[in-house]
Amino acid sequence: MAERDLAVRMFEVMALMRAVEDRMVTMYRQGELLGSLYTGHWHEAIAVGTAAALRPTDVLAPLHRDLGAHLWRGLEPWQVMASFMGKAASPTGGRDGTLHYGRLDLNIINPVSHIPNNYPVATGAAFALKYRGTDGVAMAYCGDGATSRGDFHEALNLAAVQRLPCVFIVENNQYAYSTPLTLTTAAADFASKAVAYGMPGVQVDGIDVFAVHEAADNAVARARAGHGPSLIEAVTMRMHGHAEHDPADYVPSELAETWAKRDPVEECGARLVELGFLDEDGVAAVQAQARKTALEHRNKVLDMPMPEPDDEEGRVYAD
Amino acid sequence: MAERDLAVRMFEVMALMRAVEDRMVTMYRQGELLGSLYTGHWHEAIAVGTAAALRPTDVLAPLHRDLGAHLWRGLEPWQVMASFMGKAASPTGGRDGTLHYGRLDLNIINPVSHIPNNYPVATGAAFALKYRGTDGVAMAYCGDGATSRGDFHEALNLAAVQRLPCVFIVENNQYAYSTPLTLTTAAADFASKAVAYGMPGVQVDGIDVFAVHEAADNAVARARAGHGPSLIEAVTMRMHGHAEHDPADYVPSELAETWAKRDPVEECGARLVELGFLDEDGVAAVQAQARKTALEHRNKVLDMPMPEPDDEEGRVYAD
């Protein structure tokens, strides 16, 4: 994609992610969803900037803050709403729900709740892409908290030893549920954990979609060229509760206020103006369109049917 | 202990470890043991040099190459032989066997086979020592291969975040069963894995008991003072097969030959002579005594009875 087209497209998807999530917050408050709602406010630049560095044939293994990566690939907003509502037309037919809406036909792996169970799985996708002789890449996402689990370690080590075409994104949003960074790690940062695996690790401003995209681009190019995996730490802030039921009153207000000033969607819009890719009306139009789309999708999904039992034990096994 | 006494004592225990293991190799070949035999040839300096840095009230969580640490604490050679023979008087009464002979009365935790399952357990011992307000330290051991498992990662991270008085020893003996280092890690070394946890990591010559002891001493002092955990990588070579059934023909002969020249027991003996702590006859006498002890213990254990079933289901639970 040409530079301008890419930039505008990234902005559109970031704006759409924001609008869809804001809309779902309203839906949550109105009792339209089944359970809680996980959103990725202030993760938009990470989700979109990384996904934009991939080809459609590359594989994504995202988690719960990465709606933008799904949207980039073509997941429809109503499908994620349908997932949070348990609708029959959700990507899992209502068998799973909430954030479990990955679509394998878009080369997105649907994660389970256990974090970061998707990390080893992503190494397997990378393994398969390499095994088949393609130059495809797999990209896996997790949070700061999830780095504490064994699966993080085993996946990075395996990928490094096997030189797999894998890019690992750590979304450092300062908290794991209520747990602050100081109770998650004593390391200086997450990027330096790459040292333990002999792979490159970089820290990047997770608010700046261009910075994220550049880091992802480098890591993807490296993987594609057969030089193995990398780790990218993208720093941001979780601006909502862990999920919408959580008031997150454990977050010091100064911290929240500091980060509130750095809205990645707004910063991206401003940058587009600065670069002359869009004018201010153009930026506003993208955002208005995103909000309109989100509302349309909500209206469309609302009356979709719920699934009824249909040979449930039979569905457990593939033919 | 005075410098000389400590040095001589370390040599004695190293020589005893060697003699007991050599004796057990003979016992293995003569069919006197139940199953396979794991030995720690060329690990003597590591096992003894680290254990010597601790007090009897400190806790050890060793694995299968660390006989010297047990001997330092007072485990009797016949008890380890009894373990490999399944005797009633073995530390587990024959319920477990082989290398599973840790004695909690000596503050040694008896490991299961799963490696490094003992690492998280050691953090718990450290937690308890700190919880009780003591300045005690826990020390955990594992091999190069075991560092690939999630438990390694979770334990180091937990210990670092909680600033637990823990010292983690990685015994890098070049192989994990048949797996060479290149298939275990892409990192430059194991010491640098400490970076990922924000703790100090050092690499030390695992053949040189004085170097090992000094590194352990520093790490223990740090832990005792409340400054948290450290990682020590001690480099050596596994000079026997993974266990005695394994001819280890996957080891390039040049590699084995290079390391053969660096026998830690011999080097320690030579050093004692150099330092004037023992003369050559003294060194030889220690080694002869060790061999004599090993043989005596073998003769003593041979006719000990095997356990018979005795309320086995009742033994599963503590009262």
Added chain:
Amino acid sequence: MPTDTAVTTVSYLEAIAEALGSEMEADPDVFLIGEDVGQFGGAFKVTKGFLDRFGPRRVVDSPIAESGFTGLACGAALMGLRPVVEFQFADFISCAFDQIINNCSRHHYRTGNPIPVTFRAPFGARLRAGPTHSQSVEAYFAHVPGLKIVAPATPQDAAGLMISAIRDNNPVLYLESKYLYRRIEVPGPLSLDPVPIGSANVVREGRRVSLLTYSVGVHQGLEAAEQLAGEGISVEVVDLRTLVPLDVATIAASVNKTSRAVVLHEDARRLGYGAEIAATVQEECFWRLDGPVVRIAGKNTPIPTSPLLEDAAVPQLPEIISTLRRVATT
């Protein structure tokens, strides 16, 4: 403070909190570790206020490291402490499976050293939480030698079994029903006497059929029994309370009296704990049985998220009533 709580009710969740808090007051060796258990008071707020009451030394907010903190608890228990480990959802206990089954549960048999750890696991379905937030985990662990398993149904048992679990010198898996947390209340104050592990409770006497169940099933069973009483069918409801070790004497006495047995649990049927109960009942009571032991259980599927699917996946009152009626009258 009995005088304060005498006038109020106590929920299942509050009962757990009260018992846990009282044991922590009574025994300085008891500490709590888990994710978000401190400042946040736990995902379900069971330990709300504990950090203020007991301080960070005894209420430990762990990184997300289920295997790690389980191993930590094991090590601490070997040194004489009495850790209480909270899994945020029972589902996540899978990540600690190795530490629990190989290290913790087998330790006493291997070494003779006691290893007193209590594992708190909020478990079960009916909350639209889907395949990896709704699991019953008893069948993963009931087979394992060395672990005890309790699953209280009432606030009183929740308190009494928590106290027994913490005081027990063995690992105890304490299955707390997150569905019952705020749905079951009893008048306070609670007794804080231990409820012995290994003892079932006949919570309703009856003559025609024995319903053997635990946790949520007890409440469903009592409701079914009440309705069937109106039809003249007398159902005995046995609340197992402890799954391992199983109170075979109480079960056998009930079945020998009624000659008919139905086992009920929410967990999936295939090799669910009902299989062990059914196998045992027919071994113990075969010559008194008027028909096979019948199992009512969840479907052999993951727990689906969507309401109609989830409702169909786990036992509901109509199935329980009709099964009991059929068994009692044929």
Added chain:
Amino acid sequence: MPTDTAVTTVSYLEAIAEALGSEMEADPDVFLIGEDVGQFGGAFKVTKGFLDRFGPRRVVDSPIAESGFTGLACGAALMGLRPVVEFQFADFISCAFDQIINNCSRHHYRTGNPIPVTFRAPFGARLRAGPTHSQSVEAYFAHVPGLKIVAPATPQDAAGLMISAIRDNNPVLYLESKYLYRRIEVPGPLSLDPVPIGSANVVREGRRVSLLTYSVGVHQGLEAAEQLAGEGISVEVVDLRTLVPLDVATIAASVNKTSRAVVLHEDARRLGYGAEIAATVQEECFWRLDGPVVRIAGKNTPIPTSPLLEDAAVPQLPEIISTLRRVATT
């Protein structure tokens, strides 16, 4: 090469190797991953020579990372490959429990995407290998929705079930008896036709009692049946071969014929797979049964190391014979 092997015998271990090798020849999407499976040929030498035959791309020596390489296999399977995962000992599968039960087994129900992975687990006792090298693991997994479990007893079934497992579009836990590896041999050549998953086999017909068993138990059962035949007691031996899904039709047909059932497995009794079999048999055949379904199983202890202890912990021939005699004659 049938002509080469026609004159020789094939061991249980060789049968596994032959079937695995033949599937790898036939399907380029099949690859092998595990610890020491390459140059070393696996701890038990099942994959000896595979590295030379198939190269490091398809025979992957993994770091010690059971959860990691299991997850890797899952991801590769989702992309259409057919991984065969070797656990060095079945005991170590505990470290991959989360990946297997939550990710792999639940995936198809959640998403509709096939996830064909074969998990090879050398399991069982009788080798003086102690509590953490002797485990039977079927009961940890038989409850889990989405996983199939096979446990061959003969070289022919070992081969045929390996082929079926690899071709199956679901995760299959393949339990290979390390005790039988070199103890059971049959004349070659083997057929390399798949043995269908889900189908039991009546390996000895009889009239008075049905012995339902698998793996090592089949050989013990045949020996017991032979001895009892001398006393005029006719024992039918059913080799289950597949544990999940269970071939209930074959089992029920046998028990309905004999009216007596004994279940035999080496794994510990409490909630061992025998519980499911016993519960099912009494559900299906209650009105034909002349007595309770009896379970012969391992003790509810870890497997001890020392010979007299281990021998007492797992079923031995005298107990099997006496139990069958008692059941058949009372």
